[in-house]
Amino acid sequence: MRIAHVVGARPQFVKLGPVARALAQPGSPWQQDVVHTGQHYDPRMSGRFFDELGLPAPRINLAIGSGLHGEQTGRMLAGLEQAFGELSPSLVLVYGDTNSTLAGALAAAKMHIPVAHIEAGLRSLNRAMPEEINRVATDHVSDLLLAPTPVAMAHLAREGLGERSRLVGDVMADAVLAALALASPDGSQRLAESLAGKRYAVATVHRAESTTASRLPGLVDALERCAGEFEALLLPLHPRTRDGLHALLPDWRPPAGLVLCEPLGHPAMLRLLAGAAAVLTDSGGLQKEAFLLGTPCVTLRSETEWIETVQAGANVVAGTQPEAVLAALRGLLRGAPSREALIARAADAYGHGGAAQRIVSALNEFWMESKR
Numbered sequence: 375m376r377i378a379h380v381v382g383a384r385p386q387f388v389k390l391g392p393v394a395r396a397l398a399q400p401g402s403p404w405q406q407d408v409v410h411t412g413q414h415y416d417p418r419m420s421g422r423f424f425d426e427l428g429l430p431a432p433r434i435n436l437a438i439g440s441g442l443h444g445e446q447t448g449r450m451l452a453g454l455e456q457a458f459g460e461l462s463p464s465l466v467l468v469y470g471d472t473n474s475t476l477a478g479a480l481a482a483a484k485m486h487i488p489v490a491h492i493e494a495g496l497r498s499l500n501r502a503m504p505e506e507i508n509r510v511a512t513d514h515v516s517d518l519l520l521a522p523t524p525v526a527m528a529h530l531a532r533e534g535l536g537e538r539s540r541l542v543g544d545v546m547a548d549a550v551l552a553a554l555a556l557a558s559p560d561g562s563q564r565l566a567e568s569l570a571g572k573r574y575a576v577a578t579v580h581r582a583e584s585t586t587a588s589r590l591p592g593l594v595d596a597l598e599r600c601a602g603e604f605e606a607l608l609l610p611l612h613p614r615t616r617d618g619l620h621a622l623l624p625d626w627r628p629p630a631g632l633v634l635c636e637p638l639g640h641p642a643m644l645r646l647l648a649g650a651a652a653v654l655t656d657s658g659g660l661q662k663e664a665f666l667l668g669t670p671c672v673t674l675r676s677e678t679e680w681i682e683t684v685q686a687g688a689n690v691v692a693g694t695q696p697e698a699v700l701a702a703l704r705g706l707l708r709g710a711p712s713r714e715a716l717i718a719r720a721a722d723a724y725g726h727g728g729a730a731q732r733i734v735s736a737l738n739e740f741w742m743e744s745k746r
Contacts, residue, residue: 376405378463382413382474385659387423389469392548392730411450411474412437426639450477471505483515494519495526496679518740542732543725550666556641572605577654584656585618596699601631608633665720668713670706686719
């Protein structure tokens with residue numbers, strides 16, 4: 375029984391760790407291969423995660439790189455078809471909602487290889503987001519849908535996919551617990567020490583739609599305004615954001631209090647989140663990581679797929695207009711529940727760990743049923 379993990383971006387590397395470890399436990403019938411599409415090709419966004427998180431080295435790296443959605447997905451399809459032909463997996467496991475997710479599911483389905491989707495059933499209900507198209511299409515071609523929450527299960531049931539769905543909990547809870555115990559073998563310790571004792575926040579901006587000429591200047595304005603609420607606002611620069619700043623705002627320099635740095639590894643980022651007064655982000659994964667760590671979040675988008683974070687009072691969806699972002703932040707800082715209360719609500723929503731083991735149990739059950 376051979377399983378192929380298809381990954382290509384930071385959130386998928388993070389979720390791969392707990393699942394791969396659970397599949398590798400003594401007595402497991404599964405052999406594992408990792409296929410890295412190369413969607414995140416910058417070593418600061420890719421290679422360091424494999425090293426820091428102790429992930430299995432990719433058996434195949436397609437090195438696809440960036441490109442328009444159709445171009446990138448098409449190149450992934452061709453590469454994955456060849457990879458699956460070489461590896462002959464019994465099952466393909468895809469994660470999340472990226473172009474790598476969709477390409478992995480489509481390539482396997484066309485080759486009549488069973489597909490399981492981790493984080494199935496998430497919906498932002500905004501079809502303008504490419505991630506939403508990826509989620510919906512992946513769920514409808516997958517054979518086993520591994521849902522993190524009851525809300526995700528309800529979405530799948532409404533789309534006629536209930537029989538294929540299993541509620542397993544959120545593997546990100548497993549990943550956060552594991553990563554917090556890891557060391558960060560880089561300069562991030564010095565960064566953490568420079569923030570010790572300060573009231574600081576963390577921000578990230580990375581989505582393609584956030585770094586366009588119509589969005590990025592307004593988001594930069596919003597972050598400048600929000601920086602005034604803290605002693606420091608830390609902004610690790612995703613390569614796409616760095617390139618957007620150079621192209622669209624070549625003369626821009628960050629004001630005092632807005633601290634730019636290189637991308638951080640996962641353990642280092644989690645430790646900074648755990649000590650931050652707030653996080654501002656357009657990332658889906660970071661919204662949830664902040665919630666699990668009890669840190670209030672302002673989402674720099676018009677919707678979220680993680681509705682539980684909003685319902686728990688941990689997250690405000692503010693959009694991208696500077697005035698609205700600043701107002702959302704100030705309101706959140708005044709009225710957010712305590713860190714302890716948010717951590718407890720996150721555990722109620724996403725579980726106390728153990729999702730990876732439930733995923734393995736669902737995979738084993740699916741495989742046994744398929745052979746009857």
